Amino acid sequence: MxxxxxxxxxxxxxxxxxxxxxxxxxxxxxxxxxQDFSVAIPRSLAGSPGxxxxxxxxxxxxxxxxxxxxxxxxxxxxxxxxxxxxxxxxxxxxxxxxxxxxxxxxxxxxxxxxxxxxxxxxxxxxxxxxxxxxxxxxxxxxxxxxxxxxxxxxxxxxxxxxxxxxxxxxxxxxxxxxxxxxxxxxxxxxxxxxxxxxxxxxxxxxxxxxxxxxxxxxxxxxxxxxxxxxxxxxxxxxxxxxVGNDQINQPWLDEAVSQYFTGLFFLDTEGPAGWNRSLTEWRNFWNRAGSAPIPIGLAVGDYTLNRYGPIVYGRGPLFLNALAAEIGQAVLDECFRGYYQANIWGITTTASFQAWFEACSGRDLDAIFSGWVMP
Known part of the structure; x- marks a missing residue:
C-alpha cells in the first residue's frame, strides 16, 4: 500500500x-x-457456464x-x-x-x-x-x-x-x-x-x-x-x-427493466405484432412458475432456481406493463427517461425506483408495488 x-x-x-x-x-x-496475483484458467467446459x-x-x-x-x-x-x-x-x-x-x-x-x-x-x-x-x-x-x-x-x-x-x-x-x-x-x-x-x-x-x-x-x-x-x-x-443496482439482492431493477425495454424495441421496429409477441412470451415464461403471484423484487437467493427466471424475466416486465396501464404509457415513458438521466452512474433501489415514479407521475403507487414487487 x-x-x-x-x-x-x-x-x-x-x-x-x-x-x-x-x-x-x-x-x-x-x-x-x-496486488500481484495469478489465476489458473480452466480448459474444460464440464460444469462451467462458459x-x-x-x-x-x-x-x-x-x-x-x-x-x-x-x-x-x-x-x-x-x-x-x-x-x-x-x-x-x-x-x-x-x-x-x-x-x-x-x-x-x-x-x-x-x-x-x-x-x-x-x-x-x-x-x-x-x-x-x-x-x-x-x-x-x-x-x-x-x-x-x-x-x-x-x-x-x-x-x-x-x-x-x-x-x-x-x-x-x-x-x-x-x-x-x-x-x-x-x-x-x-x-x-x-x-x-x-x-x-x-x-x-x-x-x-x-x-x-x-x-x-x-x-x-x-x-x-x-x-x-x-x-x-x-x-x-x-x-x-x-x-x-x-444506472446501477444490486444485481444480487434486487435483480429486477436491471433484468425486468431490460426485458421490458426489449419489448419496446420490438414495438418500435415491428409495431404492435412485435409488442404482442413479447407480451405472449413473458406470460408463457411466467406460466412456467404456474403464473404464481410471487414478488418480482426478491433477492436471487430467495427464489428457487426454477422460479427465478419466470418471475424476474416473465412477471417482471408484465409489472412494468401494468404500471404503464396505471399511470399512462406516455407518463411511464417520460418517467423512465428522467429516471435514467437522474441516476446515471449511480445506484438505484426498489425504494428509490418507486419514489421516482411516484414523484414523476404524481400518484401513490403503494398498492401496485405491494401487489407485484414486494411482499
Missing part, C-alpha cells in the same frame, strides 16, 4: 481480502494498493481480477453470490488495462484500444474504459468482425467461422437497439459497443458487460432468439451499467 508491504487477511469464505489502512481514509483522499476459461479456442475472462465491493448503509457487500443470477454488484470505476497476448488472437474487451505494440510473437494492447461497472475480455484466433455505426458509436459484431449470417443479424439489431434506446432514454455513453460469441452453456444465452456483451454461439443460427438476446443485452448498457 503506497509502496509499502502490508499484511492482508482473507475472510468471507475465501472470497474477500481485507487490507488494513495505516490511517483512516478521508473523503477525497486516495491510497494506492498494488464465462471464465479457455474453451474451444475462445478465451473468456469474466470476474478475473480483484474489485472493491460496494459500501453503503448496510455495510460492505461481500461474500459469494448465489447460483442462478449475476455475480457482481459494483460501483463505477475507470480502467486502464494492458494485455499481452499472442499476436494471432483477436481481442474484444470493454472500453477502447488506446495503444498497441509488438513484442516478438506477442501483441501488447492497452484498453481504457469508464465510467464502467466491470471489465470483460474475450479473445480468439478464430474471431473476425464486421462493423457499423449508430450516431457517434461504432458497433463491432465479432463472429466465428460459419456464423457470418448471425453476426450480420446481431449487428443490424444492435444498430436498431441503440437508436431505440437513445431516443427513449438518452444517449449511449460510449463510442464503441462490441458483440462477441461465447461458448455459453447451462441455459445462459447472453451476458452483459460495460461496452460489450456476449451471446451464446449456439444462438447465432436462431434469428428471433438472437435478436431478442441482442436487444436485451443492449438494454443492459442503460440498466445495470449506466
Amino acid at each position: 503506497d509502496g509499502r508491504p502490508v499484511e492482508a487477511s482473507i475472510i468471507s469464505g475465501g472470497t474477500t481480502l481485507r487490507v488494513p489502512l495505516a490511517r483512516p481514509l478521508q473523503p477525497g483522499a486516495a491510497v494506492t494498493v498494488q 464465462l471464465f476459461g479457455y474453451f474451444n479456442g475462445i478465451l473468456t475472462l469474466d470476474c478475473f481480477y480483484p474489485v472493491i465491493p460496494v459500501h453503503d448503509d448496510s455495510g460492505w457487500h461481500i461474500g459469494p453470490a448465489p447460483d442462478g443470477g449475476d455475480h457482481t454488484f459494483l460501483d463505477t470505476s475507470f480502467y486502464l488495462v494492458r494485455v499481452k497476448a499472442p499476436a494471432s488472437m483477436t481481442l474484444a474487451t470493454s472500453g477502447v484500444e488506446t495503444a498497441r505494440s509488438v513484442d516478438g510473437a506477442d501483441q501488447v494492447v492497452t484498453f481504457a474504459a469508464g465510467p464502467a461497472r466491470d471489465f470483460f475480455l474475450a479473445g480468439s484466433d478464430k474471431y473476425a468482425k464486421m462493423s457499423a455505426t449508430s450516431g457517434e458509436t461504432t458497433i463491432n459484431s465479432y463472429y466465428l467461422p460459419g456464423l457470418e449470417g448471425g453476426a450480420d443479424t446481431a449487428l443490424k439489431t444492435a444498430v436498431e437497439a441503440l437508436e431505440t434506446f437513445n431516443r427513449r432514454l438518452g444517449e449511449y455513453p460510449y463510442t464503441e459497443l462490441d458483440i462477441v460469441p461465447l461458448p455459453l452453456q447451462g441455459g445462459g444465452i447472453g451476458i452483459e458487460y460495460p461496452g460489450i456483451f456476449g451471446v451464446a454461439a449456439s444462438v447465432y443460427p436462431l434469428e428471433l432468439t438472437l435478436k431478442t438476446t441482442v436487444a436485451h443485452e443492449a438494454a443492459h448498457q442503460w440498466f445495470y451499467n449506466a
Whole structure:
C-alpha cells in the first residue's frame, strides 16, 4: 500500500481480502494498493457456464481480477453470490488495462484500444474504459468482425467461422437497439459497443458487460432468439451499467427493466405484432412458475432456481406493463427517461425506483408495488 508491504487477511469464505489502512481514509483522499496475483484458467467446459476459461479456442475472462465491493448503509457487500443470477454488484470505476497476448488472437474487451505494440510473437494492447461497472475480455484466433455505426458509436459484431449470417443479424439489431434506446432514454455513453460469441452453456444465452456483451454461439443460427438476446443485452448498457443496482439482492431493477425495454424495441421496429409477441412470451415464461403471484423484487437467493427466471424475466416486465396501464404509457415513458438521466452512474433501489415514479407521475403507487414487487 503506497509502496509499502502490508499484511492482508482473507475472510468471507475465501472470497474477500481485507487490507488494513495505516490511517483512516478521508473523503477525497486516495491510497494506492498494488496486488500481484495469478489465476489458473480452466480448459474444460464440464460444469462451467462458459464465462471464465479457455474453451474451444475462445478465451473468456469474466470476474478475473480483484474489485472493491460496494459500501453503503448496510455495510460492505461481500461474500459469494448465489447460483442462478449475476455475480457482481459494483460501483463505477475507470480502467486502464494492458494485455499481452499472442499476436494471432483477436481481442474484444470493454472500453477502447488506446495503444498497441509488438513484442516478438506477442501483441501488447492497452484498453481504457469508464465510467464502467466491470471489465470483460474475450479473445480468439478464430474471431473476425464486421462493423457499423449508430450516431457517434461504432458497433463491432465479432463472429466465428460459419456464423457470418448471425453476426450480420446481431449487428443490424444492435444498430436498431441503440437508436431505440437513445431516443427513449438518452444517449449511449460510449463510442464503441462490441458483440462477441461465447461458448455459453447451462441455459445462459447472453451476458452483459460495460461496452460489450456476449451471446451464446449456439444462438447465432436462431434469428428471433438472437435478436431478442441482442436487444436485451443492449438494454443492459442503460440498466445495470449506466444506472446501477444490486444485481444480487434486487435483480429486477436491471433484468425486468431490460426485458421490458426489449419489448419496446420490438414495438418500435415491428409495431404492435412485435409488442404482442413479447407480451405472449413473458406470460408463457411466467406460466412456467404456474403464473404464481410471487414478488418480482426478491433477492436471487430467495427464489428457487426454477422460479427465478419466470418471475424476474416473465412477471417482471408484465409489472412494468401494468404500471404503464396505471399511470399512462406516455407518463411511464417520460418517467423512465428522467429516471435514467437522474441516476446515471449511480445506484438505484426498489425504494428509490418507486419514489421516482411516484414523484414523476404524481400518484401513490403503494398498492401496485405491494401487489407485484414486494411482499
